[in-house]
Amino acid sequence: MSIFERAAEAVSFLTQKLPHDFPRPRVAIVCGSGLGGLADTIQDEPRAEFDYATIPHFSQSTVAGHAGKLVFGLLGPIPAVLMLGRLHYYEGHAIDQVTFPVRVFKLLGVDTIVLTNAAGGLNPDYAVGDIVLLNDHLFMAGLAGAHPLRGPNAAEFGVRFPPLSDAYDLELRQHTHQAWKTVVALGTTRKLHEGVYAFVAGPSYETRAESRMLRMLGADVVGMSTVPELVVARHCGIRVLALSLVTNNVVLTPVPRGDEERLQGKGAGELSAILEAGKAGHEEVLQAGRAAAVDMQKLVVQALLNVFDHA
Template sequence: MAAAPAPPGVYQRASETADYLRSTVPAELRSPKVAIVCGSGLGGLADTIHAEPVFSTPYSNVPNFPQSTVVGHAGKLIFGLIGPAKLPVMLLVGRAHFYEGHEMELVTFATRVCKLMGIETMIVTNAAGGLNPDYEVGDIVLLNDHLNMPGLMGFHPLRGPNVDEFGVRFPPLSDAYDLELRQRVHKAWQKLGLGQAKRRLHEGVYAFVSGPSYETRAECRMLRTFGADVVGMSTVPEIVVARHSGIRVLAFSLVTNKAVLEASTRGDEAAIQNMSKQELDEYLSKGKANHEEVLEAGREAAKDMQALVKQVLSDLGAA
């Protein structure tokens, strides 16, 4: 009996998807140079593009595309124009996560498609917990490095046979976060006068963890000791694959909650001995993260994030 044919590889599947999009998206929009990945609660970045022309389609209509199941991730592709120069852009409103049960190859599949669509620059956004005590909820962090915790444990997006059509076997990542693009962000921040508001712009290190549970107090302290400023459950696999494919990367984290770094209260502490069960629960839950708060913080800061991304892209288009 003849062996069953091998399933198509990631390059073939990504090529099929890119061919489908090129045959479906209107001609004036089908050659974007910039892709924007919209993280939790940041789908409003789609409002930065011109009202017309626009092409939008749910991920479910796109061959081979992963489906996002998380609240706050709309799961749709949008092609449009942005800024005075009408720069063509491709927006991924929502993403697939490793914690949803997707393999890393599927988590990063959209990034591969971006490469085959001609994307040269990718802007990646996420909602993250603030580990750096100087960060406040609503601050924006421009990423300049990362800790790939699952990757160090063997769950690396480039694990397995190298796909030579995209990049080399051992890509360097010391230059993952484009310095010239980060310069543009700081200039755009000043140009927009956002530094005069309560919200601040930082540069920092993102720790990628697999999730879906939020980190324990001990895990937060460990990550902070390792040098992380923010922590989240996405972004790094996309960045690794983007750099493997030669795409320039600009990445932002929106601080949506402050991680709890203090050690847990001991059960024999005198201060809690006369507390009721309800009082004990309230005492322990101070600072506890939840997804609804993440989405709300995203809505609060969305306008500044949108303005910043739009200004950077407008400057790029005019360059």
């Protein structure tokens, strides 16, 4: 069964379960780690939820902080579908399964997708809790062959060789900057940046040397999601807005040498503390996500209202 046929089967299941007059979504939002609170932006009525396990050909998320369901409803006046918990390559899913929901969104009628994620900050100007509007990426795994479009082209969705030089929609980014000034900037010390996202497969966090390499190549943030979904969205002709929440500052300083003078006479506990300074952890990611959730929600909602007001 082709990927188009599988996506069509999933869409058929969803549309049969939804009331016949339920609005078809125009926007899809993929909620990253700790950002599931975006579901609170959907109105209570009309509203429908589906666990991934019930949807044909959907894989299930296994990551803490990811609910694993689709939520359909209205975001203000905008018909939307939210993906609460994305699928990751590191969970063991094939990369075309990671991106399968995007195919489903296309066949549901979605023309704009918002991709959110938790990411480590490589740029020293970024602080924990800042939000980064993505304008480009480094897809190291894709360059090496772990690419969601590898194999026979799904011509029902798009062309064999889709360009990505225009991947991050400029108009959507304009509206997001305007939204930031309107609903967020005056009430927070949090900053909105624009930057480049580096995709790594995970699930281990990057070493210091790997982090310095990514920074030297031009990356501002690093994470384990978003880019495969973006590639497939652009293959399908879906406009993309992508946002990273900086949940930790990545350690860029080299590992201390074992013969450094400053280490002499220190015990095992002190040495461990030196080595572990700045080490990232998943709970830290979730905590930063919870703290920034309200600002991220305001920004996404207002940006989309701006976009559809001008449509």
